[in-house]
Amino acid sequence: MIKTITQSDLICYFYGEIDAQTKDYIDNNIDFNPDWVTLLNDLKEIKDSVRLEAPSSSNIQIILEESLLEENHSF
Amino acid sequence: MTKTLIQDGVLIKRYLEGNQAAFETLVQRHKMRIFTSVLAVVNDHYLAEDIFQETFIKIIKSVKSGKYNHEDKFLPWALRIARNLAIDSIRVKKRMPNVVNSDGYDLFETLNIYAPSQEDLQVQKEETRLLHSWINDLPLEQREVLILRNYADLSFKEIAAITDTNINTCIGRMHYAIINLRKMMEKSSVKIK
Numbered sequence: 188m189i190k191t192i193t194q195s196d197l198i199c200y201f202y203g204e205i206d207a208q209t210k211d212y213i214d215n216n217i218d219f220n221p222d223w224v225t226l227l228n229d230l231k232e233i234k235d236s237v238r239l240e241a242p243s244s245s246n247i248q249i250i251l252e253e254s255l256l257e258e259n260h261s262f
Numbered sequence: 263m264t265k266t267l268i269q270d271g272v273l274i275k276r277y278l279e280g281n282q283a284a285f286e287t288l289v290q291r292h293k294m295r296i297f298t299s300v301l302a303v304v305n306d307h308y309l310a311e312d313i314f315q316e317t318f319i320k321i322i323k324s325v326k327s328g329k330y331n332h333e334d335k336f337l338p339w340a341l342r343i344a345r346n347l348a349i350d351s352i353r354v355k356k357r358m359p360n361v362v363n364s365d366g367y368d369l370f371e372t373l374n375i376y377a378p379s380q381e382d383l384q385v386q387k388e389e390t391r392l393l394h395s396w397i398n399d400l401p402l403e404q405r406e407v408l409i410l411r412n413y414a415d416l417s418f419k420e421i422a423a424i425t426d427t428n429i430n431t432c433i434g435r436m437h438y439a440i441i442n443l444r445k446m447m448e449k450s451s452v453k454i455k
Contacts (some may be wrong), residue, residue: 189375193390194437195433195434195437198433198436198437198440199418200434202411202417204330204417204418211447216291216408226440228445229444232393233393233397233408233412233440233443234345234412236393236394237412237413238296238390238394238405239294239297239298239413240294240298240301240307241294241295241297242293242297242310242311242315243311246311246314247289247290247293249315250289250315250318250319250322251282251285251286251289252320253283253319254277254285254318254322254323255282
């Protein structure tokens with residue numbers, strides 16, 4: 188059976204949000220579709236470049252102090 | 263032995279019972295995802311710090327007043343608050359005139375308070391730096407989906423809920439983000455990997 192795979196399907200496949208049937212189809216046919224591989228490689232490249240940034244420790248301290256304030260307490 | 267994480271809902275419950283450490287755990291667990299997501303929207307480190315703080319103050323007030331009823335969906339809920347504050351701040355910023363010096367430079371840009379150190383710059387790989395600058399140049403809607411999916415690790419369904427859209431719109435935006443990044447790459451004549 189030939190199934191039409193859209194770019195959206197490939198994006199969902201990459202992020203593990205695809206149904207099992209479509210996933211199997213992509214797994215079995217990926218070798219014959221270099222354009223699929225290109226898109227998946229682009230997505231991987233972006234994911235690999237992820238660099239999470241942290242707020243300053245002084246900011247965290249202010250938040251924690253705020254969380255202790257009596258005026259914020261309901262108990 | 264596998265260490266099991268205490269669920270967010272449990273941490274909030276313990277915080278409400280007076281356990282301050284539970285709240286700290288919650289902040290430490292999610293601070294980077296929330297902060298990075300805010301930074302992706304406002305593209306300004308200084309402003310992102312303010313919004314991050316404001317987000318948690320709102321969270322504290324909501325939790326304490328008993329308005330939190332999202333069980334273990336803390337992160338999507340927190341990200342929605344952060345996103346709304348970030349979008350509001352962008353609207354305000356657009357209405358504010360830039361403070362320009364005699365040479366025509368934006369003074370706040372010139373001050374560059376949060377510029378990365380020389381050491382940081384050396385550590386950053388050039389390829390990644392380029393990709394990040396291209397991501398920053400994406401339209402907000404596309405940048406937001408890309409960041410929330412990759413950085414905050416939210417599903418498209420969760421992103422749709424946060425951004426008041428639907429799953430297909432989110433996936434479409436991700437697709438356009440990829441297309442635009444490819445175009446930027448070609449335009450700069452730099453090939454990554």
